[in-house]
Amino acid sequence: xxxxxxxxxxxxxxxxxxxxxxxxxxxxxxxxxxxxxxxxxxxxxxxxxxxxxxxxxxxxxxxxxxxxxxxxxxxxxxxxxxxxxxxxxxxxxxxxxxxxxxxxxxxxxxxxxxxxx
Amino acid sequence: xxxxxxxxxxxxxxxxxxxxxxxxxxxxxxxxxxxxxxxxxxxxxxxxxxxxxxxxxxxxxxxxxxxxxxxxxxxxxxxxxxxxxxxxxxxxxxxxxxxxxxxxxxxxxxxxxxxxxxxxxxxxxxxxxxxxxxxxxxxxxxxxxxxxxxxxxxxxxxxxxxxxxxxxxxxxxxxxxxxxxxxxxxxxxxxxxxxxxxxxxxxxxxxxxxxxxxxxxxxxxxxxxxxxxxxxxxxxxxxxxxxxxx
Numbered sequence: 001x002x003x004x005x006x007x008x009x010x011x012x013x014x015x016x017x018x019x020x021x022x023x024x025x026x027x028x029x030x031x032x033x034x035x036x037x038x039x040x041x042x043x044x045x046x047x048x049x050x051x052x053x054x055x056x057x058x059x060x061x062x063x064x065x066x067x068x069x070x071x072x073x074x075x076x077x078x079x080x081x082x083x084x085x086x087x088x089x090x091x092x093x094x095x096x097x098x099x100x101x102x103x104x105x106x107x108x109x110x111x112x113x114x115x116x117x
Numbered sequence: 118x119x120x121x122x123x124x125x126x127x128x129x130x131x132x133x134x135x136x137x138x139x140x141x142x143x144x145x146x147x148x149x150x151x152x153x154x155x156x157x158x159x160x161x162x163x164x165x166x167x168x169x170x171x172x173x174x175x176x177x178x179x180x181x182x183x184x185x186x187x188x189x190x191x192x193x194x195x196x197x198x199x200x201x202x203x204x205x206x207x208x209x210x211x212x213x214x215x216x217x218x219x220x221x222x223x224x225x226x227x228x229x230x231x232x233x234x235x236x237x238x239x240x241x242x243x244x245x246x247x248x249x250x251x252x253x254x255x256x257x258x259x260x261x262x263x264x265x266x267x268x269x270x271x272x273x274x275x276x277x278x279x280x281x282x283x284x285x286x287x288x289x290x291x292x293x294x295x296x297x298x299x300x301x302x303x304x305x306x307x308x309x310x311x312x313x314x315x316x317x318x319x320x321x322x323x324x325x326x327x328x329x330x331x332x333x334x335x336x337x338x339x340x341x342x343x344x345x346x347x348x349x350x351x352x353x354x355x356x357x358x359x360x361x362x363x
Contacts, residue, residue, distance in 0.1 A: 015326070
């Protein structure tokens with residue numbers, strides 16, 4: 001940390017500095033192809049399955065609009081060519097037509113706007 | 118006595134930085150902490166403000182050769198990945214049982230995946246540092262697939278060197294947050310004070326006590342304290358308040 005920045009923080013009585021002014025509106029979010037590709041990979045659901053018991057407990061204390069990753073996978077599959085992917089791979093979570101990876105980004109944007117991510 | 122493994126899927130994520138400050142935080146919480154690096158080219162000592170020419174003693178070296186910084190015993194054991202007696206040695210030393218009094222923090226480089234997975238099966242918890250970069254995200258499916266459910270049951274994730282001024286970095290961190298859910302225990306902001314402290318040969322806490330990264334990594338260490346009482350065979354997940362804060 002530069003000495004002038006440290007002196008400024010000391011003068012302000014702050015012990016840390018964080019960026020708070022970089023919220024993303026949904027309209028500014030891009031659909032990064034790599035995130036879309038990763039969401040197609042069923043191996044990422046391993047953690048969702050490991051978390052399942054704990055996630056249930058956590059959900060009790062969290063906002064009701066948060067959804068497990070499995071739900072996001074299910075929505076994505078529903079919107080794309082999910083028939084082939086669905087075969088042989090157990091899923092959990094509600095299927096909600098009309099939502100896709102952009103819904104996940106919108107959800108992330110909302111979390112960011114509330115300062116939760 | 119307990120062991121925590123620090124190991125991530127990709128080099129450059131700051132695993133050694135996290136291991137060093139995790140050790141510091143656990144020591145400040147009252148534990149007798151040893152940090153063991155198995156990397157052939159380790160930089161562990163630099164995070165404690167020590168000289169780059171300093172060679173850490175082996176795990177098996179006598180006490181009078183010990184290097185102690187900030188009350189933390191620093192050791193290396195580069196043969197660990199190929200030594201079949203390494204895990205039995207840790208068992209003999211008592212590190213494979215829960216307990217907050219004596220703690221071993223094992224720093225495993227990303228390239229030692231097989232050894233890392235083997236060590237994690239004997240640890241009370243696994244800390245996985247990640248960068249919120251797309252090339253790191255791309256490795257997660259392979260990592261999850263190789264580890265399986267059992268291998269991730271005691272894993273806690275940390276997003277390290279997070280640059281919140283960059284859109285892709287924020288989106289990557291948000292992706293990790295959604296992916297890992299309650300297993301994300303912290304986000305450590307990118308902070309120039311970290312390399313500057315190394316360059317000044319000072320511990321970060323002395324060089325920049327107001328460092329944002331220092332404040333963040335202290336929270337990570339605090340989140341891991343309850344894991345020390347976890348049985349090796351049991352799953353572990355941070356308390357809900359920790360994951361919400363992350």
